[in-house]
Amino acid sequence: MVTGKDLLNLGLKSGKWFKQALEHINAYSLEGETLRAYLDTVKPAPEIPLLEKPVPFYENISADTPVEQANIDYVRQSMHQLMRTPTVVAGAIMPDACPAGPPGTIPVGGIVVARNAIHPGMHSADICCSVMLTNLGKVNPKSVLDAAQQITHFGPGGRSPERQFALPAEIEAEMQANPFLNSLRSLNFAREHLGTQGDGNHFLYVGTSRNTGDTVLVSHHGSRGVGAALYTQGMKMAERFRQAISPDTDPHNAWIPSQSTEGEQYWAALQTVRKWTKQNHLCLHEAIGSELGTVVQQRFWNEHNFVFRDGDLFYHAKGATPLDSKFMPDITGPRIIPLNMAQPILLVEGNTTETNLGFAPHGAGRNLSRTRHKFSKLGQTNEDLFAEETHGIDARFYFNRIDISELPSAYKDAEDVKRQIAQFNLATTVDEIRPYGCIMAGDWEQDAPWRKKKLAKEAARLAVDDSQADNSSLQQE
Structure with a gap:
């Protein structure tokens, strides 16, 4: 035997x-x-080792200060480690590149090309983070921002039942047919989070076109709980494959073979989440336009956090704007690159080159983490910083709590980013949307339920301590 x-x-x-x-x-x-x-x-296929040497990648970025150089050094170190992943064949970083995790993690502003492999960790939990633009014509920008503030939804959770938008039947059917999306949790997210924008750097921006003077609405957000749930499932599946076929690969760079049944299903799930995210933008834009009674002059969008396919090559863009039309089946206009709330949003066009791999930056990026940026502002009040950095624009926080980690100084210098876009021949600016104002979530966690619960628990503990101290004092008397 x-x-x-x-x-x-x-x-x-x-x-x-x-x-x-x-x-x-x-x-x-x-x-x-x-x-x-x-x-x-x-028997299982032989384990796939890491590449002996990292695949070369293109650096479309330069530094003018020690802080910027330190940022680039970390990004470079991380990319060198990542580019030894067995599936990887090419890579690039953009002027907005900044770290997004431990060494070996794809940075923000990074593009990594893999053959026959989808790496969930390289698109991250915010799948299909994207921007949509609607030209509303000659309408008062303040009226647009006022209407938007009443209609949009920032922060955690979703809309209450009476404020929900209808989930398109096509999207619901695709979710129910896909094993990565057909859970009750994901379907509830799809209904409740439609028409919501989340928090962090997501925004609703109103400005005017440099070329025409028309009032323009731009929204920035991703796939919310729908995408986060898919990311979780994708990482679990990729980890099972990693343990079986490439245990030396970093867990955050695990992949799902694209030609496997699971890979085909995951790719289909990504496309469904893309549809949902586009609809997430669209229902807000249409509701705002309807409230104002305006006629849409122009509308287009692009994602900048996704996986794009060209044959057996999968382009993982972590905060990078696709230029090449092969990446976007529904392209209808130039690409959208926001910088910060006080700067114009760039509308760009461009060609695929050897160094850009068909992509441009997605924004201004950061040189410092949110925490380090806040630390650098010690000694100044949030109110003073807000007044100084938002002078001349109508900047609003949905929760009426200033988040200094989203003020303009938290980001790389916008002029430097624009200069490097030209320096590295990444794209050509064809128009700018000059800022009137914007809405962001703000520091909603100041009033978050978990924080209130923690404070209540601490207060209860102190009350018990005080009571015990009083009892002890009485016993001594």
């Missing part, structure tokens, strides 16, 4: 496949060459 020990002695790696293989071997009394021939058909 053949045992698992016998298979180990043949140099095979143990796994779940042993049980079924041993049952077959012993049922048919396989031995010798017949046994070896059978094992060749069922």
